[in-house]
Amino acid sequence: MLTSPYSRPEFDPYGSNDVPGVVSGHWKAPQASQPVTGELQIPGSKSLTNRELVLAALADGPSTIKRPLHSRDSRLMIEALRSLGAEIVEVPGEGAFGPDWKITPGELIGSTTIDCGLAGTVMRFIPPVASLALGPTTFDGDEGARRRPMATTISSLRALGVDVADEGRGSLPFTVHGTGNVAGGALTIDASSSSQFVSGLLLSAARFENGLDLTHSGERLPSLPHIEMTIEVLRARGVKVESPEVGRWIVKPGHISAVNVQIEPDLSNAAPFLAAAVVTGGSVTISGWPIETTQVGNDLLEILPLFGATVSRDGDKVTVTGKSDEAGNPVVHGITLDLTTGGELAPAIVAIAALATTPSTITGIGHIRHHETDRLAALANELNKLGGKVTELEDGLQIEPAELHGGVWLSYEDHRMATSGAIIGLVVPGVEIENIGTTSKTLPEFPELWSSLVESSHS
Ligand SMILES: O=C(O)C1=C[C@@H](OP(=O)(O)O)[C@@H](O)[C@H](O)C1
Numbered sequence: 001m002l003t004s005p006y007s008r009p010e011f012d013p014y015g016s017n018d019v020p021g022v023v024s025g026h027w028k029a030p031q032a033s034q035p036v037t038g039e040l041q042i043p044g045s046k047s048l049t050n051r052e053l054v055l056a057a058l059a060d061g062p063s064t065i066k067r068p069l070h071s072r073d074s075r076l077m078i079e080a081l082r083s084l085g086a087e088i089v090e091v092p093g094e095g096a097f098g099p100d101w102k103i104t105p106g107e108l109i110g111s112t113t114i115d116c117g118l119a120g121t122v123m124r125f126i127p128p129v130a131s132l133a134l135g136p137t138t139f140d141g142d143e144g145a146r147r148r149p150m151a152t153t154i155s156s157l158r159a160l161g162v163d164v165a166d167e168g169r170g171s172l173p174f175t176v177h178g179t180g181n182v183a184g185g186a187l188t189i190d191a192s193s194s195s196q197f198v199s200g201l202l203l204s205a206a207r208f209e210n211g212l213d214l215t216h217s218g219e220r221l222p223s224l225p226h227i228e229m230t231i232e233v234l235r236a237r238g239v240k241v242e243s244p245e246v247g248r249w250i251v252k253p254g255h256i257s258a259v260n261v262q263i264e265p266d267l268s269n270a271a272p273f274l275a276a277a278v279v280t281g282g283s284v285t286i287s288g289w290p291i292e293t294t295q296v297g298n299d300l301l302e303i304l305p306l307f308g309a310t311v312s313r314d315g316d317k318v319t320v321t322g323k324s325d326e327a328g329n330p331v332v333h334g335i336t337l338d339l340t341t342g343g344e345l346a347p348a349i350v351a352i353a354a355l356a357t358t359p360s361t362i363t364g365i366g367h368i369r370h371h372e373t374d375r376l377a378a379l380a381n382e383l384n385k386l387g388g389k390v391t392e393l394e395d396g397l398q399i400e401p402a403e404l405h406g407g408v409w410l411s412y413e414d415h416r417m418a419t420s421g422a423i424i425g426l427v428v429p430g431v432e433i434e435n436i437g438t439t440s441k442t443l444p445e446f447p448e449l450w451s452s453l454v455e456s457s458h459s
């Protein structure tokens with residue numbers, strides 16, 4: 001079992017740590033000279049941690065969040081909620097990846113500025129909370145955050161009677177002028193560019209006077225499992241939520257109960273580690289895998305076998321074993337996949353597909369052009385720079401088999417671009433990742449966990 005960087009007292013999940021192997025700003029992606037084999041734990045889910053933080057701050061009493069994710073996105077969420085009036089303190093916990101948190105809700109007070117960083121969960125989940133606060137709250141974030149779509153959040157709040165002042169571009173920065181209450185009621189929105197517009201409204205809706213009857217009207221609705229996750233965490237806190245048909249959600253007004261929760265490991269962040277087994281013909285075990293979950297990362301257990309891998313399960317341990325030929329060389333088949341429900345898995349899936357011996361087509365992911373970066377363009381650019389044959393489609397990527405060579409892999413401030421470059425670097429010599437530190441968005445331990453997994457396979 002690999003150890004956590006938390007065993008080192010100097011490790012700071014929110015700061016910039018010296019990453020072994022970084023030379024002139026670039027991280028030499030470890031190359032696997034043997035099939036990657038090992039067992040590890042993955043830190044807590046970003047999506048669950050940031051939902052539970054919001055609900056704990058809106059609840060009717062103090063709650064504890066056990067085994068939370070400590071990363072840039074969860075820190076930004078904590079700072080946002082603190083500045084709106086919640087008290088959040090660290091308490092000792094049993095998780096391998098840092099302390100627990102105790103959250104005590106306070107009176108919601110605006111007159112503050114919130115830094116969303118590049119966190120979609122902060123920029124889409126907190127404005128409805130700020131609508132319930134008394135006083136103005138200004139939202140801004142990284143340069144890249146100003147490019148992410150926010151028009152649906154802004155127009156939703158306005159339709160609910162909340163005054164929002166923006167620069168007319170449908171993006172950050174903007175100011176929500178909260179008056180202490182939101183009437184709520186029926187609302188129709190277009191959430192085709194992000195499911196987070198729906199989740200953000202649902203999370204606060206029980207605190208609206210009339211609750212919310214929300215309908216999505218738009219071409220498509222991505223990332224449905226993330227909306228199911230929102231419904232599940234709301235119900236676990238006693239909120240009455242119904243979805244009478246696909247694309248419609250009704251939240252009754254009422255209390256959000258204070259409950260203690262334990263965060264599941266981030267199954268989407270397990271993707272690169274499991275991919276390491278697939279592309280090297282190795283075998284990687286993740287412990288603590290939940291039996292039941294709304295996390296879309298659980299779909300990896302069905303997706304990775306399409307590449308030729310096998311998946312086995314023993315209690316809370318899940319093992320993915322890559323396919324290899326008689327000589328022991330890894331064998332990766334190309335796949336055809338509609339990834340509408342799991343866009344955040346795309347960078348890891350595309351990296352595996354780029355190492356396959358037959359073509360792949362991944363579709364249903366046009367909306368990931370609005371993630372941390374335009375992920376379709378970024379993946380095509382970086383793979384093609386290394387000799388890949390990747391074509392951008394309107395809603396996906398087509399990947400032809402190609403002999404890849406080393407070079408610098410740009411991260412675009414995108415944690416999942418950085419980790420997909422690391423997957424390529426396992427089997428392609430000389431891949432250097434620019435800004436591996438960007439993994440601190442959701443997995444500050446990545447370079448350390450990755451290097452020790454690869455190194456332990458060599459011994
Ligand atoms: O609600 C959430 O926690 C998330 C929803 C999804 O967003 P999109 O619907 O914008 O893809 C996902 O990709 C993102 O990583 C996290």
Ligand SMILES: C=C(OP(=O)(O)O)C(=O)O
Pocket residue numbers: 118119120121344371372416442
């Ligand atoms: C899209 C992602 O993040 P965010 O929560 O910032 O939207 C992601 O983590 O892949």
